[in-house]
Amino acid sequence: MDYVIVGNGIVANTIAFRLTRKITPQDTLTIIGRTARPGSATLAAGAMLNSFAEIDAHSLQSDTDLYHFELSHLATRMWPTFERELIDAAGEYLPSGCAKCEIQSGGGCFGLGTYIINNTAADDSDDNNFDAIVTALKNFNEQFDFVNPRDIPNYFPAQKSRATRALYIHNEGWLNPRLVMEKLDAILTNHPRVKVRDATAERFFKSGSRVSTVQLDSGEMIEGDIFLLACGASVSKVLVKSMLEIDVQPVFYGTGVSLEIMSEEFPHRNCVRTPNRGGACGIYSVPYFWDPGTNNNHILIGASNFISPTPVNFGRLGSIEHLMKSAIEEINGNFYKAELIRTNVGWRPTTQDTFPLLGKTSIDNFIIASGTKRDGFHLSPVISDYITRILLNEPVDERFKCFAPERPLIRSLSREAAVEIIVSGLMSEQYQHGYLPSNIRMNAQVRETYRQDIEKLHDRIGATDWGIPPEMVNMYRNGHAH
Numbered sequence: 109m110d111y112v113i114v115g116n117g118i119v120a121n122t123i124a125f126r127l128t129r130k131i132t133p134q135d136t137l138t139i140i141g142r143t144a145r146p147g148s149a150t151l152a153a154g155a156m157l158n159s160f161a162e163i164d165a166h167s168l169q170s171d172t173d174l175y176h177f178e179l180s181h182l183a184t185r186m187w188p189t190f191e192r193e194l195i196d197a198a199g200e201y202l203p204s205g206c207a208k209c210e211i212q213s214g215g216g217c218f219g220l221g222t223y224i225i226n227n228t229a230a231d232d233s234d235d236n237n238f239d240a241i242v243t244a245l246k247n248f249n250e251q252f253d254f255v256n257p258r259d260i261p262n263y264f265p266a267q268k269s270r271a272t273r274a275l276y277i278h279n280e281g282w283l284n285p286r287l288v289m290e291k292l293d294a295i296l297t298n299h300p301r302v303k304v305r306d307a308t309a310e311r312f313f314k315s316g317s318r319v320s321t322v323q324l325d326s327g328e329m330i331e332g333d334i335f336l337l338a339c340g341a342s343v344s345k346v347l348v349k350s351m352l353e354i355d356v357q358p359v360f361y362g363t364g365v366s367l368e369i370m371s372e373e374f375p376h377r378n379c380v381r382t383p384n385r386g387g388a389c390g391i392y393s394v395p396y397f398w399d400p401g402t403n404n405n406h407i408l409i410g411a412s413n414f415i416s417p418t419p420v421n422f423g424r425l426g427s428i429e430h431l432m433k434s435a436i437e438e439i440n441g442n443f444y445k446a447e448l449i450r451t452n453v454g455w456r457p458t459t460q461d462t463f464p465l466l467g468k469t470s471i472d473n474f475i476i477a478s479g480t481k482r483d484g485f486h487l488s489p490v491i492s493d494y495i496t497r498i499l500l501n502e503p504v505d506e507r508f509k510c511f512a513p514e515r516p517l518i519r520s521l522s523r524e525a526a527v528e529i530i531v532s533g534l535m536s537e538q539y540q541h542g543y544l545p546s547n548i549r550m551n552a553q554v555r556e557t558y559r560q561d562i563e564k565l566h567d568r569i570g571a572t573d574w575g576i577p578p579e580m581v582n583m584y585r586n587g588h589a590h
């Protein structure tokens with residue numbers, strides 16, 4: 109078989125990796141993607157391996173939500189072994205930073221332990237989301253401790269933004285995504301059955317009922333037997349050009365900015381983060397280790413989120429300013445003298461219904477893996493396992509079909525719930541940006557104005573018995589989602 113994978117982010121490359129473990133010497137695997145990885149969400153990620161830390165007051169309500177969480181929880185448990193597998197597979201090609209890996213002794217570019225802080229920098233949605241995390245940790249019997257915020261290493265917030273509660277989740281950790289990608293590149297470029305093409309895929313062509321070729325930007329045609337489309341937020345662009353007559357919901361560009369800083373005296377060993385805020389991930393700092401031999405004082409600060417139907421290549425000054433200010437005020441005042449090493453901009457692949465697109469299409473040899481939004485890095489050991497089995501026609505959990513690319517939109521929110529969540533998210537956003545109502549009545553008035561606006565939007569698009577996913581408000585408002 110000749111397998112062709114379009115895309116070279118964490119999703120495509122972990123699938124390619126798993127495929128190399130299973131293909132026969134007669135098979136080939138071609139991976140198409142620019143070496144520079146334009147718009148790569150993977151290279152902008154933390155990458156935090158969070159599942160409980162991502163829960164908010166409205167999570168885990170539907171069967172699909174619960175199944176998604178089950179996969180996320182499974183991914184947390186898979187990462188240590190998966191990372192070990194990557195190191196072993198890279199062998200003599202292991203990047204120098206990874207060659208001295210201390211994974212087994214708890215050091216190196218992988219670590220466990222996430223602190224969740226509940227502070228007063230935004231509004232009481234943070235309290236509700238913090239409570240929801242605690243409830244889920246208890247219900248699922250996950251190891252955690254309440255901690256005194258003052259005992260969190262390298263946590264020095266501004267007085268007005270200090271946390272009143274905090275907890276520590278033992279098994280949720282982090283990785284440096286750039287090192288993981290270096291390792292995957294080393295494995296794949298040196299594999300005898302793999303061809304890596306530094307190119308962009310323009311469109312697919314069908315022959316009869318099957319996809320037969322993909323055209324590169326150079327005009328070259330690549331033939332294959334089985335095709336996987338896994339190019340992150342750009343999958344819709346390729347699908348539209350390809351005119352394959354399959355009905356796949358749009359994937360939008362969830363532009364996210366993160367900042368790599370060097371903070372000499374305040375290296376981190378754990379993630380420190382707020383709960384989710386207003387449909388985004390709040391503010392966080394993640395250790396950003398390069399190798400065990402260096403002074404590991406690099407930290408990643410994240411992250412903003414701006415959803416758009418077209419790619420955005422650069423971070424907005426407003427997003428960058430907000431990240432810097434929030435990190436200094438809410439996590440460590442000493443970051444004011446940290447050095448800014450790099451500004452990352454990545455496109456989170458965000459579907460219209462906000463659930464991932466994973467699996468076979470109605471074209472038998474055409475598979476899609478995208479739409480992972482905020483946790484595709486973390487989920488990649490699980491996604492790569494399941495998609496590889498699908499590529500090889502092996503059985504997978506039947507429930508995974510709920511993410512089939514041509515599914516009808518999953519509408520897991522009622523209109524009432526959506527309006528409430530969206531209004532709360534907008535209020536939280538205002539508070540994060542310094543909103544100060546003159547009195548309690550003004551607050552009620554602002555809330556009511558938002559509520560009326562969101563109700564009207566639901567009426568206008570005919571959402572009488574379903575709710576708009578909070579991230580998608582502007583896409584519906586501006587006619588990009590229907």
Ligand SMILES: Cc1cc2nc3c(=O)[nH]c(=O)nc-3n(C[C@H](O)[C@H](O)[C@H](O)COP(=O)(O)OP(=O)(O)OC[C@H]3O[C@@H](n4cnc5c(N)ncnc54)[C@H](O)[C@@H]3O)c2cc1C
Pocket residue numbers: 114115116117118119120140141142144145146147148149150151152153154155156157158307308309310338339340341342346362363364365366410411412453454455456457477478479480481482483484485486487
């Ligand atoms: C700021 C930020 C922080 C994040 N933090 C986390 C986190 O802490 N934990 C977590 O789990 N997730 C996090 N995420 C989300 C995570 O990064 C994504 O879910 C995941 O990386 C998506 O992987 P992907 O391979 O689908 O897409 P990408 O990483 O975007 O990869 C797609 C690749 O395909 C290439 N490509 C595009 N078009 C074509 C084409 N036509 N032909 C060939 N190649 C093409 C692109 O150049 C790119 O290299 C974060 C994202 C951002 C932006």
